[in-house]
Amino acid sequence: MNKKLVKIVSALVILSMAILAAGCGNSGSSSASKDDTIVVGSKNYTEQVIVGNIVADLLEANTDLNVKRKLNLATSACAEAIKNGGANNGIDTYIEYTGTGLVDILNMEPTTDPDEAYKEVKKAYKDKLDIDWLKPWGFNNTFTLAVKKDFAEKNNLETISDLGKIANKLKLGCSMEFPDRPDAYPSVQKKYGFKFKNVDAMDMGVRYTAIDNNEIQVTDPFATDGLLVSHNLKILEDDKHAFPPYDGAPVVRDDVLKKHPEIAEVLNKMANTLTDEDMQKLNYKVDGQGEDAAKVAKDYLESKGLI
Secondary structure, three states: OOHHHHHHHHHHHHHHHHHHHHHHHHHHHHHHHHOOEEEEEEEOOHHHHHHHHHHHHHHHHHOOOEEEEEEEEOHHHHHHHHHHOHHHOOOOEEEEEHHHHHHHHOOOOOOOOHHHHHHHHHHHHHHHHOEEEOOOOOOEOOEOOEEEHHHHHHOOOOEHHHHHOOHHHOEEEEOOOOOOOOOOHHHHHHHHOOOOOEEEEOOHHHHHHHHHOOOOOEEOOEOOOOHHHHOOEEEOEOOOOOOOOOEEEEEEEHHHHHHOOHHHHHHHHHOOOOOHHHHHHHHHHHHOOOOOHHHHHHHHHHHOOOO
């Protein structure tokens, strides 16, 4: 082989190696971007699993992020997990409630003004926890007092003030925390000035059976409970604002949001679109009709053209 041919072959080999190296380099950087992972969490009840799946589905469909689900965590576990972050076996985002953030997480005083509650919790989370609150989605999973619809009609009950006129003759069946939480029954007593004949704490399923059988006449479902539909319950208007707002909104670690600002853009598409009634229906599909929460979430997003 002559020297000229050797030089040509050598040059081709070097050029080929350079192209391969460049290709590997590009492949590596592309792969790294695809490996950016966000861990989506949720608490361990129906509504939270549904909205957790909604968050995950939205991010999967509208970003290049690798989305992992870590659902069904306890309330306190969610709050701790987001402090740790997804890279440290925690989570990066989940749906939290303004009232829970203020009272349970930050140990601050509750407020009955929804805008003020959001403003306070947003600032405090940013300052103290380096966690950002995105825009509320529209549903308010607050405490309520509810009665059977026929009972309300018979007794002309529209508001909690109306209920106060006969409360001393009625039995309240409520959640374990309702009698003692300062923003629950104690707040009702303070704002409305009445007491029930009996107050019995019991599990949710037992409460619905008890009110169906007239063993209790009043119960305390959250405003978005799905079983309100099937048990024909009427939520009484909180006309004196005893219960603080529990508006649901995504919370995201600040470092994650700075790295991936597209998360806010995607999740804020849900701002003020999911009403209490919408959430009741979604919850009912799971709690009342036995549908899978992940399917309910995906079906909802597809019906709205969001994925």
